[in-house]
Amino acid sequence: MTELAPPRGTIDLLPPRSEAMLGLYEAGHELAHRYGFRYVETPSFEHTEVFERTSGGTSDIVTKEMYTFEDKGGRSLTLRPEPTAPVMRAYLAHRHDLPTPFKAYYVSANWRHSRPQAGRLREFRQLGVEVIGTPAPEADVEVVAMADRYLRDRGLRRFALHLNSIGDEACRPAYREELVAYLEGRRDELSDEHGDRFRENPLRVLDCRDEACRRVARDAPLITERLCEACAEHLAAVQAGLRAAGVAFQPDPFLVRGLDYYTRTAFEFVSEAMPAAQSTLCGGGRYDGLAEVLGGAPTPGVGFGLGLDRVLYAMEEEGVELPGPRSVDAFVVAVGDGAILAARGLVEDLRRAGVAAEASAGDRPLKAQLRMADRTGARFAVIVGEREMAEGRATVRRLSDGSQEAVPMEDVPGWISGRA
RNA sequence: GUGGCCGUAGCUCAACUGGCAGAGCACCAGGUUGUGGUCCUGGGGGUUGGGGGUUCAAGUCCCCUCGGUCACCCCA
Known part of the structure; x- marks a missing residue:
């Protein structure tokens, strides 16, 4: 660790x-x-x-x-x-x-x-x-x-x-001298560690948070008046x-x-x-x-x-809202090994069309893949399985409400970019 | 760099004056044949930051070390 x-x-x-x-x-x-x-x-x-x-x-x-x-x-x-x-x-x-x-x-x-x-x-x-x-x-x-x-x-x-x-x-030089003279006069009020500091940089005493320093600083000559x-x-x-x-x-x-x-x-x-x-x-x-x-x-x-x-x-x-992750518009899900390549082609088509898209590796159950889609924050899940391939239409699911419709494969990028 | 406090699962924390390391959340998988966010069930996860010491026995006590945190110094 x-x-x-x-x-x-x-x-x-x-x-x-x-x-x-x-x-x-x-x-x-x-x-x-x-x-x-x-x-x-x-x-x-x-x-x-x-x-x-x-x-x-x-x-x-x-x-x-x-x-x-x-x-x-x-x-x-x-x-x-x-x-x-x-x-x-x-x-x-x-x-x-x-x-x-x-x-x-x-x-x-x-x-x-x-x-x-x-x-x-x-x-x-x-x-x-x-x-x-x-x-x-x-x-x-x-x-x-x-x-x-x-x-x-x-x-x-x-x-x-x-x-x-x-x-x-x-x-500043004249002011500095005046300040040093002032501090010398009240040197005994400052603790050793703070008192020594003004030799290095007398101005530092002014913004010190130490109680004694603040007391001394309160009556010190001010630069703004000099x-x-x-x-x-x-x-x-x-x-x-x-x-x-x-x-x-x-x-x-x-x-x-x-x-x-x-x-x-x-x-x-x-x-x-x-x-x-x-x-x-x-x-x-x-x-x-x-x-x-x-x-x-x-x-x-x-x-x-x-x-x-x-x-x-x-x-x-x-408690201000932080800039968040920008989630993708579409998450492509492949159902079954036979759909993996089709899904691969589709996700790349989406990207070419300017749609932010991700695809799962397709090696997990549909349920798990949809869970992944949900977590990415994608607006749409695009499901490609044997049915879809047979019909030439992908199932596009709106993740906010679960509604879905069949969209011809080649129209999917346009369909989503028109709604993203 | 100086001083105080703290360090148990990925996260938040529990474990009486030393006596078998746990919970919630999160994560993963199931709840029959293709549907997430709710629910139920199950599962993986830990050299209790690391090393040494005391003890029959150490998460618990002691020392060292690493890290975090707060204050100082200084600054972003």
Whole structure:
């Protein structure tokens, strides 16, 4: 049993859950198209430096969560722990062939070696978008609006959008100093493990759930009151745009982001239906500093990552109807060995005519075959036996009510496609 | 990576203070000769996550390990 189980933190997605996930993928493709995003794929692994440089050397991702390995040429490679840096890398490598701004989206897996729990996997699937090449607040609005639309269209209601700005190089350093000074003054109120953290990243104290941290954070200077002119205007424009777009949000001056390359806009969609530790359905923001860290020309960008495993989990928690399996229209049943080939010909005719059809192997009793037909959810069972072959007409049975009629073999595909 | 709780059939669970591993659902087959979803009858399924220990005897107690889960860290 253990040896057949998938590796820790990974899951086998099987029907019907796999089909629900497929529905999430398809909805993502459809919506991204509706918002004018273009599909991209980047490699599942990158040179390790791509993530080391962009995520920040002290970040959790780099220090303990990366799946890093050496290839046979001695290169250090890492399984993509987050998608934004690779997409930016790819953009910088090919920007002369791409439109500006470049609106990219992807549906792909990421890998992080953290301790797994429900909604927190080592291999997890994400729908993400990036608008690269424009600092305009409209881009931020577009990105946030699409994430909101995606979650709402899935039927989710119990979530909130938290929005903040974390400033930029013009105003964040001064704010950071002020915050550090403030925290130093109240250092003794924080426990050791939490108190030490602000040296690494003082902003982190603000969104900490620890009781003492929250008390200290409550009176801390707020970034939103220290933003430079440009950042303040940007934030105001994003908020105005969201209101115009009909997207409800909640200003949250305590929201910060973990990765170093974020600037200005930061946002999170948080589910109220899930345990706190896995409640972030979608996170994103602006990363105007990322391109330079990668060694490229200054290139602004904004995007989000939306956790599909968590969305599926949240849908289950909220009791929302999941995308279901698409059942076939017809299930062909062969009665007796003599009918197996006729049934085979018929099922292929149906498929050629565009009808989703299945046939049983014909090696089981009629009763069992009809049971199979029932379980596939097919609308019609097409019965082919010696009688039918003698008459040249198949028995088409409507599974919803058991009514049935004889249809000439060659007319069956047309008969069913006309009713499917 | 740190800590708590949990691990019995495919699923949900039962088995008094150690004493022969069970039920429901699901699955399969029958209920006469070609008709599913209801009903009745029967059947297959388990190294009680794995390994070691204590004991006459371990699903039950102890240790290790694997996995799940919750919290922390962090985030999707």
